[in-house]
Amino acid sequence: MSAGWFRRRFLPGGPLPAPRPPRPRASPVPYRRPRFLRGSGSGPGTADAPRRPDARPVRSPARGRALPWNAGYAEIINAEKSEFNEDQAACGQLCIGRCEFGAEEDREWLTLCPEEFLTGHYWALFDGHGGPAAAILAANTLHSCLRRQLEAVVEGMVATRPPMHLSGHCVCPSDPQFVEEKGIRAEDLVIGALESAFQECDEVIGRELEASGQVGGCTALVAVSLQGKLYVANAGDSRAILVRKDEVRPLSSEFTPETERQRIQQLAFVYPELLAGEFTRLEFPRRLKGDDLGQKVLFRDHHMRGWSYKCVEKSDLKYPLIHGQGRQARLLGTLAVSRGLGDHQLRVLDTNIQLKPFLLSVPQVTVLDVDQLELQEEDVVVMATDGLWDVLSNEQVARLVRSFLPGNREDPHRFSELAQTLIHSTQGKDDGPTGDGQVSYDDISVFVIPLHSQGQRSGGH
Amino acid sequence: MSAGWFRRRFLPGGPLPAPRPPRPRASPVPYRRPRFLRGSGSGPGTADAPRRPDARPVRSPARGRALPWNAGYAEIINAEKSEFNEDQAACGQLCIGRCEFGAEEDREWLTLCPEEFLTGHYWALFDGHGGPAAAILAANTLHSCLRRQLEAVVEGMVATRPPMHLSGHCVCPSDPQFVEEKGIRAEDLVIGALESAFQECDEVIGRELEASGQVGGCTALVAVSLQGKLYVANAGDSRAILVRKDEVRPLSSEFTPETERQRIQQLAFVYPELLAGEFTRLEFPRRLKGDDLGQKVLFRDHHMRGWSYKCVEKSDLKYPLIHGQGRQARLLGTLAVSRGLGDHQLRVLDTNIQLKPFLLSVPQVTVLDVDQLELQEEDVVVMATDGLWDVLSNEQVARLVRSFLPGNREDPHRFSELAQTLIHSTQGKDDGPTGDGQVSYDDISVFVIPLHSQGQRSGGH
Numbered sequence: 026m027s028a029g030w031f032r033r034r035f036l037p038g039g040p041l042p043a044p045r046p047p048r049p050r051a052s053p054v055p056y057r058r059p060r061f062l063r064g065s066g067s068g069p070g071t072a073d074a075p076r077r078p079d080a081r082p083v084r085s086p087a088r089g090r091a092l093p094w095n096a097g098y099a100e101i102i103n104a105e106k107s108e109f110n111e112d113q114a115a116c117g118q119l120c121i122g123r124c125e126f127g128a129e130e131d132r133e134w135l136t137l138c139p140e141e142f143l144t145g146h147y148w149a150l151f152d153g154h155g156g157p158a159a160a161i162l163a164a165n166t167l168h169s170c171l172r173r174q175l176e177a178v179v180e181g182m183v184a185t186r187p188p189m190h191l192s193g194h195c196v197c198p199s200d201p202q203f204v205e206e207k208g209i210r211a212e213d214l215v216i217g218a219l220e221s222a223f224q225e226c227d228e229v230i231g232r233e234l235e236a237s238g239q240v241g242g243c244t245a246l247v248a249v250s251l252q253g254k255l256y257v258a259n260a261g262d263s264r265a266i267l268v269r270k271d272e273v274r275p276l277s278s279e280f281t282p283e284t285e286r287q288r289i290q291q292l293a294f295v296y297p298e299l300l301a302g303e304f305t306r307l308e309f310p311r312r313l314k315g316d317d318l319g320q321k322v323l324f325r326d327h328h329m330r331g332w333s334y335k336c337v338e339k340s341d342l343k344y345p346l347i348h349g350q351g352r353q354a355r356l357l358g359t360l361a362v363s364r365g366l367g368d369h370q371l372r373v374l375d376t377n378i379q380l381k382p383f384l385l386s387v388p389q390v391t392v393l394d395v396d397q398l399e400l401q402e403e404d405v406v407v408m409a410t411d412g413l414w415d416v417l418s419n420e421q422v423a424r425l426v427r428s429f430l431p432g433n434r435e436d437p438h439r440f441s442e443l444a445q446t447l448i449h450s451t452q453g454k455d456d457g458p459t460g461d462g463q464v465s466y467d468d469i470s471v472f473v474i475p476l477h478s479q480g481q482r483s484g485g486h
Numbered sequence: 487m488s489a490g491w492f493r494r495r496f497l498p499g500g501p502l503p504a505p506r507p508p509r510p511r512a513s514p515v516p517y518r519r520p521r522f523l524r525g526s527g528s529g530p531g532t533a534d535a536p537r538r539p540d541a542r543p544v545r546s547p548a549r550g551r552a553l554p555w556n557a558g559y560a561e562i563i564n565a566e567k568s569e570f571n572e573d574q575a576a577c578g579q580l581c582i583g584r585c586e587f588g589a590e591e592d593r594e595w596l597t598l599c600p601e602e603f604l605t606g607h608y609w610a611l612f613d614g615h616g617g618p619a620a621a622i623l624a625a626n627t628l629h630s631c632l633r634r635q636l637e638a639v640v641e642g643m644v645a646t647r648p649p650m651h652l653s654g655h656c657v658c659p660s661d662p663q664f665v666e667e668k669g670i671r672a673e674d675l676v677i678g679a680l681e682s683a684f685q686e687c688d689e690v691i692g693r694e695l696e697a698s699g700q701v702g703g704c705t706a707l708v709a710v711s712l713q714g715k716l717y718v719a720n721a722g723d724s725r726a727i728l729v730r731k732d733e734v735r736p737l738s739s740e741f742t743p744e745t746e747r748q749r750i751q752q753l754a755f756v757y758p759e760l761l762a763g764e765f766t767r768l769e770f771p772r773r774l775k776g777d778d779l780g781q782k783v784l785f786r787d788h789h790m791r792g793w794s795y796k797c798v799e800k801s802d803l804k805y806p807l808i809h810g811q812g813r814q815a816r817l818l819g820t821l822a823v824s825r826g827l828g829d830h831q832l833r834v835l836d837t838n839i840q841l842k843p844f845l846l847s848v849p850q851v852t853v854l855d856v857d858q859l860e861l862q863e864e865d866v867v868v869m870a871t872d873g874l875w876d877v878l879s880n881e882q883v884a885r886l887v888r889s890f891l892p893g894n895r896e897d898p899h900r901f902s903e904l905a906q907t908l909i910h911s912t913q914g915k916d917d918g919p920t921g922d923g924q925v926s927y928d929d930i931s932v933f934v935i936p937l938h939s940q941g942q943r944s945g946g947h
Contacts, residue, residue: 191782216792321652331677
């Protein structure tokens with residue numbers, strides 16, 4: 026994503042630079058600082074965090090203890106767009122203690138009784154833009170925010186049904202409207218915790234970047250395996266899919282200026298001052314110019330999914346709030362995503378117009394009931410940043426998974442090798458199973474998560 | 487829908503009255519003023535419009551001319567909730583003339599050359615509340631609004647691809663950002679016309695009701711067959727489904743305070759003054775009371791799909807913006823739907839708090855590509871108001887369709903008979919194919935639209 030962001034930011038409106046030629050095929054691993062997160066005993070970690078003075082040391086989501094960890098496999102490459110990799114990853118075991126909401130004595134209790142109450146697994150990909158700072162902070166912070174949010178509701182999560190009152194206090198009046206409760210499930214609390222964790226992490230990033238004088242933002246794609254379910258939380262344009270023998274199922278959807286057009290236009294309709302008179306909220310099939318004045322042209326406003334015609338007025342000639350299409354679509358001419366973390370300081374070039382009010386840090390969360398699947402050994406979840414999906418479709422990735430795994434059953438590193446294979450398939454090699462030799466010039470990060478072992482390992486407490 | 491609305495409006499917060507017992511089975515058609523819209527030469531019309539002084543005469547969507555019409559079959563019953571039926575229906579042939587957008591000479595041209603340029607079919611169901619006035623106005627008006635909106639874009643609809651400029655004027659500058667156009671399809675113009683027609687009709691209803699000192703609102707479900715496609719536009723809690731031999735496909739989704747919770751809470755977050763300090767925006771599993779103060783209870787805000795816990799403050803004890811669940815969910819304690827037409831004057835009982843800002847008149851439009859289906863003779867679309875769907879599931883309706891039609895192939899009125907059968911299945915008869923004897927006490931309207939004849943007839947120009 027970030028490549029496009031840079032291109033558009035410094036070449037607004039201009040043609041894109043010619044793509045770089047594919048790397049020579051003789052060099053099998055020609056990328057700078059690739060790093061493989063293999064689980065075999067190495068403990069959880071953050072991938073490819075550059076050694077910058079401001080980068081925090083890699084911390085484990087499991088309170089710094091080295092825990093057995095071999096459930097997720099990743100490969101990350103740096104496309105050499107920038108000195109430091111803007112893609113960041115984190116994974117680890119998620120250990121949730123028993124902790125009552127906000128009470129001082131609980132923190133004491135936690136210190137005295139540090140054993141885990143509920144354990145799960147955590148994988149996260151962050152695709153930065155405007156520098157790696159936000160992605161590094163997110164990789165170092167989000168799991169802690171999530172653990173805290175989960176600990177605040179864990180008593181409800183382990184109940185057969187989360188109680189209305191966390192304290193167990195119950196009101197039973199005679200008036201039925203005060204008695205009947207909506208049926209809320211444990212998974213609703215995990216979804217709520219993920220939503221709150223993203224927001225908390227966004228606030229932390231905002232404060233840290235401001236304090237250190239840095240800038241930037243990142244997308245965030247998180248998978249959490251907990252109590253027999255896999256939760257996928259997405260804010261941005263990364264993607265996770267489930268690949269099984271006979272099924273390919275998207276587990277996330279992308280949030281871009283195009284997919285969130287109506288929300289973004291609606292906000293500009295409610296708060297027109299956000300555009301400072303420099304942009305038009307309306308969408309047209311292309312940028313309008315003086316010759317179009319007075320013509321009846323196609324347009325869409327915030328309440329419309331269809332198109333209509335209108336007479337072009339002078340204000341319609343302004344730069345569009347959302348411009349371009351597909352990978353080139355930009356919010357305020359600047360940003361290619363509409364959800365993510367950071368970007369608190371981001372402004373439209375040479376103006377005071379802020380991007381942040383249009384960005385949401387709230388993820389969309391989907392739930393996969395792993396315990397209900399009849400899992401096969403080669404059922405996997407593939408998580409990857411947009412660089413992969415620009416070049417490979419869900420079906421192409423599924424074909425690569427299905428052609429690779431059965432022939433490598435004895436290889437203990439086969440999921441890692443598969444992650445490598447997926448990335449290599451985006452580097453213009455036309456002899457792979459996809460056979461079309463498409464090339465990605467973006468940073469790419471991939472997790473391959475085998476569900477079979479997940480189903481066996483996760484979920485207990 | 488309206489039954490619930492009345493109940494809750496006059497008994498706020500109280501228990502619902504006991505349901506009326508089912509009608510005696512010996513009386514096969516015991517309802518007041520049922521009316522069957524059979525197509526055999528009777529021409530288009532509006533069903534069951536009461537003879538009120540303010541009710542306009544029934545007009546045909548086809549500019550008042552009697553046209554051959556036998557493509558839609560409806561049955562409407564009045565559940566005797568009110569003197570006049572709050573359910574209204576309209577159907578007819580939709581004849582769209584060639585008309586340039588807004589120009590004076592076009593109206594002249596239309597008068598001189600009145601022949602149709604494009605024809606389609608139109609079916610609409612309106613479920614009123616607070617009286618039948620809005621539903622009657624909608625049944626008499628919406629098709630005219632739609633015809634007008636379609637005539638404004640018809641030149642674009644019949645082009646291979648709708649032109650950016652309706653006038654055909656083309657700008658070809660050298661800068662690529664002014665050249666590349668988004669690919670917009672003819673169906674996007676029809677969707678836009680439906681969206682605009684609903685809004686226009688809503689404005690007409692607002693003006694007419696104000697001028698005549700009447701009140702009320704209605705839901706609207708519209709199907710339009712045009713150029714080989716079926717467009718289903720829905721604002722409210724009616725529903726349309728496609729029933730085929732091996733497939734049941736929803737063609738609409740319902741808009742209620744529950745399904746639109748986040749949009750409604752978001753609006754109250756942006757404009758808290760809309761609640762006048764009388765309601766809380768937050769959702770809780772049940773209404774809170776004094777005993778809950780200071781407790782940690784489950785809640786949801788506008789940005790949350792999941793649930794979390796919070797300490798109850800005094801402001802949380804206010805009546806919730808959305809209260810109740812399922813069929814009992816109410817917006818501001820008053821209304822069971824969140825989209826529709828009318829309600830411009832509707833206020834929360836004994837307050838000045840308006841409902842209208844929370845209601846959308848914009849429909850959601852889905853498109854069924856009829857030409858791409860391999861149609862069988864018994865493929866139908868069933869459109870019905872919520873009274874039917876309260877009692878029968880999509881699958882139950884499909885079973886009734888599949889068991890009824892094959893045995894009645896020779897009956898020229900079989901689609902009408904099927905509409906009757908569907909309604910009779912909601913009146914507590916336990917000997918029908920559904921066998922569960924559920925009872926609906928709401929007005930019910932049903933259209934059964936055979937697609938096979940549609941596919942053969944519609945689409946030309």
